[in-house]
Every structure is written in C-alpha cells, then in structure tokens.
Amino acid sequence: MLARVFPLGWTPAEEQTETVIATFKAPQGTLVVVDDHARFREAVTERLTAAGWRIVGAAATGAAAIDLVVRLAPDVVLLDVVLPDMDGFAVADRLAAAGNTSAVVLTSGHDRGDFAGRIRSAPVRGFLPKEMISGPALATLLAGDQP
Amino acid sequence: MSPPRPGLPRWAVIAAISGAGVFAAADAILEHRAGIPWYQSIPDALVGWAYITGGVVAFRAASVIGGVVAFRARRLDRTGTLMTSIGVIWNLDSVALYVHALLPYATWVGQLVVPLLAQLLLSYPSRAVRSRLERAVLAAAYVQVVVINGARQVFVNLHDYYPCPCVHSFPTVHNPAVFHVLETENRIAYVLLGGAVLALVFRRWQRASGPARRALNPLWFAGLATVTALILDDVLGFVRLTSAQYNAESAVVTVIQLSVPVALLIGLLRIRQSRLAVADLVVALDQAPGPAGVRQALASALGDPGLTVCYWEPESGFFVGADGRPADPEPPPGSAATEVTADGAPLAVLVHDGELLGQRPLLDAVVAAARLALENARLQAALAAQLEEVRASRARIVQAAVEERRKVERDLHDGAQQRLLALSLTIAMISDQLAAGPGADLGLTRLADTARSEISAAIGELRELGRGLHPAVLTHEGLAAAVETLVALAPLPVTTQIAPARFPAAVEATAYFVISEALANVARHAQASKAEVIADTDGTRLIVEVRDDGIGGAPARGGSGLTGLADRVAALGGRLTITSPVGGGTTIRADLPCA
DSSP states (O other), X not given: OOOOOOOTTOOGGGOOSOOOOOOOOOSSOEEEEEOSOHHHHHHHHHHHHHTTOEEEEEESSHHHHHHHHHHHOOSEEEEESOOSSSOHHHHHHHHHHTTOXXXXXXXXXXXXXXXXXXXXXXXXXXXXXXXXXXXXXXXXXXXXXXX | XXXXXXXXXXXXXXXXXXXXXXXXXXXXXXXXXXXXXXXXXXXXXXXXXXXXXXXXXXXXXXXXXXXXXXXXXXXXXXXXXXXXXXXXXHHHTHHHHHSGGGHHHHHHHHTTHHHHHHHHHHHTTTOOOOOHHHHHXXXXXXXXXXXXXXXXXXXXXXXXXXXXXXXXXXXXXXXXXXXXXXXXHHHHHHHHHHHHHHHHHHHXXXXXXXXXXXXXXXXXXXXXXXXXXXXXXXXXXXSOOOHHHHXXXXXXXXXXXXXXXXXXXXXXXXXXXXXXHHHHHHHHHHHSOHHHHHHHHHHHHHTXXXXXXXXXXXXXXXXXXXXXXXOOOOOOTTEEEEEEEETTEEEEEEEEEGXXXXXXXXXXXXXXXXXXXXXXXXXXXXXXXXXXXXXXXXXHHHHHHHHHHHHHHHHHIIIIIHHXXXXXXXXXXXXXXXXXXXXXXXXXXXXXXXXXXXXXXXXXXXXXXXXXXXXXXXXXXXXXXXXXXXXXXXXXXXXXXXXXXXXXXXXXXHHHHHHHHHHHHIIIIIOOSOEXXXXXXXXXXXXXXXXXXXXXXXXXXXXXXXHHHHHHHHHTTOEEEEEOOTTSOOEEEEEEEOO
C-alpha cells in the first residue's frame, strides 16, 4: 500500500501519495508533522518554519507517518496521539522497533493527563499540548531530557 | 366447582374393607355349612369382598379429588356405589340358604348383579354412559332382571332347585309351564345381553387411543373372560349336570369372575395414585408460585419433566413462555398439547408427553387444580415480559446517551477545538512577527497576546466540557487511567486499586462518574483525611467502591448528584448503595453488570 502523505496546505480529499519538501539544512533541524487535521498541520508548519525548523514531510495517518519517517529519518517527529488508523503510541512503538532514531514528540488537543502514564512509558521524547507548540517550547523539550 | 367435602377417613376405609372381609368369611362358612364345597364357597366370597374393596377405594379416590373436579368425583362415587352394591349382593345370598323364606327374593335380588356389572363395565372408571345404544342395553338388562326375572320367581318351584325343606312362600301359585317359558327367555336374554355388553366394552376398548387402550386392557380381558364364562354357565344351565360337575363348573366360573373386581381394583388404585398426585400438586402450587414454580409443579404431578407451559397473551395475540418471551405451543412429534381455558377464553397450553393423553382423568384433574395458579402465572409472565422490555429499553437509553455524549465529545475535539488550536498557533505567530519585526507595535502585540489567551481559555473550557461529557482518557485508556486523573485533582490523599480490564463504554462511563461524584462529595462534605477507590471485577460484574474516613452521616439517597447516578446504575441493571454511619466514614458502592 502506498503511504498516504499530504502536501502542506492540501486537504486530504486531494490525496496525493506523498510530498517531500526540498531539503536544505535548517538551523533547527528537520521535522515531520503527523496530524489528521490539515488546518492544524498548516498552522504548525508555518509556526515552526518561522522558528527555523525545516518541515520535510507531513502525514495524516499512522501508516503513512511510519513510511515517511523511516525513509526521511528527520531529526524530530511531531506526532498527534489520536490518528484515524492507530494511535501515536503505536506509531512510536513501531518506529522504535524499526530502529528509527528520530526524536518523537507527542502532541494532542487533549491534556497530558488524558493519556496518563502511557506517555512516560512510550519511546518518545515528550509531550507538547497543541496550543503550546512553538519553536522555543520544542527546543526546551528537546534540550531537557524529560517529557 | 362444588365445595370440598370431608374425605373418607383412613380408619373408615380400613373398617369397611375389614368388615367386608368378615362378611365374606361368614358367607364362605355359611355356604360351606349348607353343603357347598370350600373350593367353590371361598372364591365366591372373595369375589364379593373384592367388589366391596374396589367400591371403598373408588369412594376414597373420589374424596381425595373432592371438589376439584366435581363431576369426576360424582362419577367415581357412582363407581363406588356400583361396586359396593355388587359385592354386598354377591355375598348376601348365603343368608337365604338358612332362611328359606327369603330364597325367592334372594335369587331375584341376586340377579341384580348382572345389570349392575354391565353398568359398571360401561362407566368404569369415571365415564358417563351417554351413547343411546349403551343406554338401551343397560335399560334392557335392568328390565330383564327386575321385571321378567322377578316374574319368573313368582312361578318357581324351589324344590326343583334347592334340596331344602322349604315351602313355597311366594304369594302366588306355582305354575311350571309359565315358569319354564320365563326361565328359557331369561337364559336367552342373558346370553344376548352379555354378548351386547361385551361388544360395547370391546367397542370402547377399540376406540380408545393407545395408552388409554392399554389402561383398559386388564378390564377388557377380565370382562371378556367373565362374560364368556357366564354365558357358558348360562348355556350349561340347559344341560343337566351331575352335582359334582355342577360344583366344579361353578368353581371355575367363580374364579374367573374374580378377575373383574381385581382388574377394577388395580385400575382404581392407579387412579387414587393420580388423585394423590393432584393433592400434592395443590400443595406444590401453593408453595412455589410464579411461572417457573407452576411449570415445575405440573411437571412433577404429571410425571413429565419435559413439560412446558405457554401462556396466551390476549393483548399481543401471542403465546409466551414463563420468561415472557414468545413461545410456540406447537407440540413436537411424540408430544401433545392440552389447551387450558378460563371462562371460555384461552389461558394456556401445556405441551407434554403424548402418552399422558391416555391418562385423561389425571390430565383433567391436574389442569382443573392448576387453573387458578396458571391464571396468576400468566399475569406474572405478562408482567415479566413488560418488565423485561422496560429494563432493556432503559439500558438501551443509557447506552445510547453514553454513546451520544462520546460522539459529541469527539466532534467537539475534532471540530471546534482543532480549529481553535490552529488559530491559537496562527495568532502566536502573528504575535511573534509583530514582536520581532522592525518598529514593533506594542499595542498590536498586546492585542494578539490577549486574543491568544482568550483562545487558550476557550480551548480549556471546551476541554472541560468534553471531559464532563465523556472523558477522552476513559475512551483511550480505560477506567484505571481515568480514575488516576480524578485522583490527581483530589484535595486529599486517595489510594486506588483499579482492575486494569476494559469494560463496555456505558459501564466505564457510569463507574467513572460515580467515582467522580463520590470523590467530589468527599471533598465537599466528608471532612475526611483520606479516601480509597476500589474497582474490582469477576468478569460478569464490576464493583466500584469509594470509601472515606470522614464524619459519615450522608443521606441514604446521597443527594441529587448521586441520585441521578443511582438511576443510571439501576438502568444498567446494577445497584448503588451508600453506607454512612455517623462518625464511621462513608462508603459508596456501585455494583454493575458488565458481561
């Protein structure tokens, strides 16, 4: 099955197989956004791009995300917990099992508390509530090693 | 139904049978002393005794059944009268051997045994003699014996028959010619009547269904043997036998005659057994009411463990089982259905072993005894059906409500909240750019920050709203994780012990909200220093308990918050209980089916 990857700003209805944005070494590193809400992917991309991150890919489903991340090996994966096909924990587990070394940062519109202990036990770098996503917040989270 | 009558007491039964035994012994001795050999007098006396005993057993069976099936009791009484009369008449004739003046009368009365026996054979054990043919034969038998045989006695010369010094005491003249004509007519009539009765019994036997025929078998063969013997005896009357030949022939005929009362007695004892079953049934119905109890009582009274009862439901026009679910009263092969009506309207159908049709009296008696209980059971089955329906619909309503709330929560999260989150990021970017740009406009930056914090507040409120509808953590992580989020917010130390299993959404949601409300009450009213939450399951039930060490004394209904939850718990078929002795802490316990 072809990975379903959506170009930034496109709606899933337009279903392109994948989009890889031309890469150049950004000051903050490369990042893949995984979220099933197109409008949110767009906002995150704009905000983090402005903060110096290079968004190299985006995916709307867990399966597409795994495919994309394994191929692109970005520095960071910003991973929504609630996805249509599987949850973010399962994606993180599979990436870890595939030997991927990208730093996975979970995000969600829900509270951290809504996922309780699972964030602590998952192979991820940490959790950022969606409204808190910003360059500095991401940098702080990645610098400190605790979630 | 007639009012129940006092039963024939056991002592009376024993006294009657013993008395008849003494009577029979006296008869045998008297006959012997009059010159009749033992081998003839003893079987003869035994026949009378057996008839009387059968009659007493019939009375007893009729009194056990009492007012339950009045018409059957009356017919059993008639059977008892017939058998007792036959027995008494049978053993009474020996008196005339000593009081010779009575001889003509004794012979006359003694012949009454013949029509009485015919009537007994046609009505046994509790049947109405209704057919015109049967009535005609019986009437002919009575006329023959009472009128014609009576007339014959007028003209008899006793010296021709009995070697006794008796005088002819009948107040008429002896006329050998007339006597001879009547004597011949009498013998021919007996042969014809005997043949007719035999044919009628055969017809009854032939028309009966398998089991009923088997029940009539002993009577039929005994009746056949007896009537044949009597006809032969009658025919032999035309032949002059020697005294020894006559005695031997009489003895054989008498022994054969014994078979009828014995067969009747066995049948009546069986009927009495079934009457006792009915008596037990009445007691069992009283002790085990309800559709299941009624079915069990009927099954054991009829000796058919597979018996089922289908109740007619007039409102829906269906038959329903004891559990209130629709049932099919069509009997499978080998089974039969017996309809029970009340005031002419269908009440229930018993589906039972087809063999039971052969025990129609038992079936009728059992049905009559159980009718009232069946009516009650039908009402209960109907109520059970309605209750089952209400219960199911209440559970469906709660499940639908939980599902609806989950859906609203998801829609809020996926819709409005995602847009607000994206908007929040966009405004944050605007704010950043305003701040970083040349000639930063502090006023605009402040406005953007205000907008962003407003949006954050809106996101927070939406999140709270969603949590109140159906916490996402419950959907994603289950009860244990959801309770941890509640505990984290509690203003006092709470220990938890939550089974990690997942349950149906409605059960998880109800358990969660019970714990949430209970912890809120602990914080508000209990003045407790600590609390404990336990959720345990055995796979079929989820037991949730919230305990505190506070002041207790909570109202048993638990206030308005818990009342609504108690209703939700009950709607899922569970129970919410509150134990709160003053000074002894409070325990709120919800017991929820979760299979």
